[in-house]
Amino acid sequence: MDDIPGTIRENSAVIPGYYRLTVRLERPLGEAVPGQFVMLKVPDREIFLRRPFSIYDARGTTVTVMYRVVGKGTEALSRAGKRAPVMVLGPLGRGFSVPPTGVCLVVAGGIGYAGVRMLLKRLGKRAVLFLGISGRTELPLLSDLKGIEVLTATLDGSHGYHGNVVSLLKEHLASYRSQGPTVFACGPRGMIVSLKGLLDADKVPCQVSVEERMACGLGLCFGCVAETKDEINPLKRVCKEGPVFDLWELSL
Amino acid sequence: MDDIPGTIRENSAVIPGYYRLTVRLERPLGEAVPGQFVMLKVPDREIFLRRPFSIYDARGTTVTVMYRVVGKGTEALSRAGKRAPVMVLGPLGRGFSVPPTGVCLVVAGGIGYAGVRMLLKRLGKRAVLFLGISGRTELPLLSDLKGIEVLTATLDGSHGYHGNVVSLLKEHLASYRSQGPTVFACGPRGMIVSLKGLLDADKVPCQVSVEERMACGLGLCFGCVAETKDEINPLKRVCKEGPVFDLWELSL
């Protein structure tokens, strides 16, 4: 883990409102596990705290994240131009742990894709991506993902399955049962809750990446807790003990 | 009076630490009297309040000020580049009032020159400038002043009279007595105080431009008062009833 100065190399909209940001760092980011994240100092003096983003890609002295503009921090970030200075703190948190065998069903809702993209790259042919988006206009988000089997659910029915991604998974889940599936998920809370409903009967192994507002990203402030079933210390720090948690240990 | 958007056309150091800033305005600044000032919005979001600067020159849709870097506001201003957006509120305050006849002895200490430069231009041959600077390196401040008689005092003796500007004036004052002199002054408080000592015996007519920290520049906040001999309302707003005051009405 390190806090590394860098400059923006690319920061462009993939589709309106969704950006891919590549930063050239002064030194390489330490070895990252898929699901880990960085705290990014937005190059705007009005933005006081850093913002957490999943590591989308990291190679040599570059690191890439994909983000959706949702508020003042991401808004300011989207305005940052080439060569703007940033600070990248990471890699942070506990990422996904991939079992030695079995099929990996990766469920991503919207920008949640950014949180599993590195995992997908690592898994390669072992992975199947179940992607939930609102419509076909969001398909370009996957433009740089090659060699992965993708099943898409769109809310407006404009591509693939018409409905939400958990319903899509439901249609296919049985067919993977024989391959010892593990589910990996990243997306809005609503998606995680219904995923839990789907997997509950068989308690399919499932790891989910959780989001909470963060101040430090380092486990210093206890601002980002998620409730678990741990009886002594139920409230775990998403940035330290997470962001990836075993679905069956979370209290949702 | 108006609050006019503009962009920086030139902002360069005349000598180290002293800048001349020319702004191109969206519309012309209203008719200005020498000694009036503008409140300038520094193009830096960390600078919250505007800063007051004497009108150095104003013609058509441009306005010029000269400033010395003394703190965070002028420091930020000195970093502003061409085309940076500024807001210019003015002309503000009460300027100098020039008597119909008589010689005009204009006393300026350091950056106080910026406060009398427009006056000098208006007065032309009627004026004699007594300039107090620390040394000859500051002479370029006058580079754009033509056709005015200048007597210079330097603290280090590197040019003209060796000493402060009030002592210099003292040496010459008697020689102007027959010409019905009026004194105009702008400079540090210490200069004004010793000027008062010099002129006290004869109560030579004298107008001085006073400086105080300002928040609004419009007479709204009463932040910028100077003490006068007015018995009912001794504390006058420098931005509204000043910045030019009759020396003999001030309590120094």
Add this chain to the structure above:
Amino acid sequence: MGTLAVDLLGKALKNPVMNASGTLGYGIEIEPLWNIETLGAYVTKGLSEKPHHGNKTPRVWEERHGMINSIGLQNVGVDDFFSHYFPFFVERKVPVIVNFFGFSEDEYISCARKVPSHHLVVALEMNLSCPNIKKGGISFGKDAPAVHNIVRAVREVTPVPIIAKLTPEVKNIVEIARAAYEGGADGLTLINTMPAAVIDTRSRNMPLKGGLSGPILKPIALRAVYDCYKEVPIPIIGAGGIMDAEDALEFLMAGARAVEVGTATFADPFAMPKIISGLGEWLDENNCAGIAAITGIAHG
């Protein structure tokens, strides 16, 4: 198109935006830039029974996103205001809120007595941040019983509605607000400046101690408005760091019926006209019939 009109203490204001006391001079100073009729109401500079000279300079200091002032309540006195400045507002039919203070109970009372019960005088805004010189400098506005007593004392001498303006330098602003209400206040202004100081490391001294205002104050002010709204059943005027229409909306949603804008005017003299038109646009964009309806909606 939605309406910006709000009712404040029985008077109809054309919009909920007014200046904060002490930040728009005597009102006439802004005329070269925009008309005073733009405002929902004009709040006077703090007035006292007799004229006050105020403090020495420096009186103002810039802070990150705010400022500190120690004007020291310089004013021409209440009589002079009504003879020289009030006619200007009457001529333009602008409602006036008379901010006033005293350094003793007697001073508050005699000042309030001098304020006429004119149809344009919306209310007396009592600045309760003043130290009570007679009682060893203990502030009028920091103890519930003291607030109750001073408000009641003023209540008894004037038919004009009373708005208690509270300082945030208290241990529990809700308790103080309640005391003002029980003492007879008809409204609250939340909040006045927060005591603060500057240290200058170059000169190694403390150039100025005074009241902090501006954006830096907003989260503290919002919390005061939010907490008092449910607990005290009188209208609230929100103040503290309002810079734009969005800030004003935050105060209205937290529970304010109207807002006062102070320091913003120093950074941008057109801040208030911009806030007023910004609120109008917001109503339209949100298909909202009237601004009055959003007071307190953050409480659900």
Add this chain to the structure above:
Amino acid sequence: MGTLAVDLLGKALKNPVMNASGTLGYGIEIEPLWNIETLGAYVTKGLSEKPHHGNKTPRVWEERHGMINSIGLQNVGVDDFFSHYFPFFVERKVPVIVNFFGFSEDEYISCARKVPSHHLVVALEMNLSCPNIKKGGISFGKDAPAVHNIVRAVREVTPVPIIAKLTPEVKNIVEIARAAYEGGADGLTLINTMPAAVIDTRSRNMPLKGGLSGPILKPIALRAVYDCYKEVPIPIIGAGGIMDAEDALEFLMAGARAVEVGTATFADPFAMPKIISGLGEWLDENNCAGIAAITGIAHG
């Protein structure tokens, strides 16, 4: 070269910089970035007699130049701290200030009792911002008599020096500081967060109420330090919005013997090491023999 060493309550600290309670976890979390030995002392997360779970999320919110938190004092409890985390500081010989709290006088007392009188334990830092649940939620830290009593009660059960950490949400912080001193406090930490709230105009609700910290707090904190320095004869630790060495110097000049840095670490995890080296550079540039000599020089 000047020395950064300061004496605090009889212990020699290598420099006057420490973390503010609750902003450096249990100390070990920062190790991947820099060593805890860098600090003059480590201040624990607020500890209580029994473990506490704290509040629901959102617990943090960004403000202009600051943040609001409502962590709710989540902690593992004082026993767990001393068995699991304290050995880490002992091993590294890092002085520790034990911040603690309770929701009743009994809780304060039993927590303080559990803190061993170890040579590395510089002091107990009493967080006096807590509501007294037994007494209807009235805060321990807002009334002079209550402060006097709770400090005295803790004083009687422990030989460890006591630092009273005060909230700015009081009517007169000097009076509270004096009460702490008279109750037996050996030092003061000024200040804790200031209550504040956020309104979200898009969702039209109030997502978070909590304590304001960061640069936005600095002028308020400086004023508290400045005012208490002359009035209360015990060392002061300054806290509130310290972001760089310049800010730290302001607190020292206002009267602090040492400083605590909180929120800055979230914006820049190296803030404290940078402040420490910045102070060293300042000493050299100013030919100053030791940082201890600048405490209070703004008072002339």
